[in-house]
Amino acid sequence: MEKHxxxxxxxxxxxxxxxxxxxxxxxxxxxxxxxxxVLEETDQGILLRKKREDKLSWQETFKAMAEEGEDWGAFDxxxxxxxxxxxxGGYADVDATFKLVKEDTxxxxxxxxxxxxxxxxxxxxxxxxxxx
Numbered sequence: 001m002e003k004h005x006x007x008x009x010x011x012x013x014x015x016x017x018x019x020x021x022x023x024x025x026x027x028x029x030x031x032x033x034x035x036x037x038v039l040e041e042t043d044q045g046i047l048l049r050k051k052r053e054d055k056l057s058w059q060e061t062f063k064a065m066a067e068e069g070e071d072w073g074a075f076d077x078x079x080x081x082x083x084x085x086x087x088x089g090g091y092a093d094v095d096a097t098f099k100l101v102k103e104d105t106x107x108x109x110x111x112x113x114x115x116x117x118x119x120x121x122x123x124x125x126x127x128x129x130x131x132x
Contacts, residue, residue: 012019023033033050040047056064 008024010021013022014020027033031050036051037048038051040049
């Protein structure tokens with residue numbers, strides 16, 4: 001048995017320079033829609049759907065991977081699988097050793113980058129001024 005979806009006529013309402021559609025409260029509650037939706041253009045028209053909130057951030061993903069305690073000992077062998085032998089295309093001697101490091105790496109702060117950039121701009125301006 002096919003599922004019959006109910007069609008509704010809606011009007012576009014002006015919202016600044018754009019147009020909007022009013023969605024009835026019953027539909028908002030039925031589908032659990034909140035303040036943010038995803039609008040997709042498809043071959044059949046426009047699709048409004050609920051925004052996925054269950055995606056993990058990179059930090060949460062790395063934390064979950066660390067909690068798993070997986071053995072990465074065979075990673076090098078899996079990475080190089082199929083690259084040995086004559087048909088390796090010159091990759092047979094690649095050393096694919098990876099090390100997981102937990103220490104923080106130093107990242108230049110924005111103020112230092114600004115100072116270096118403005119100094120370079122000043123040098124370029126002085127050079128142009130003296131060359132004239």
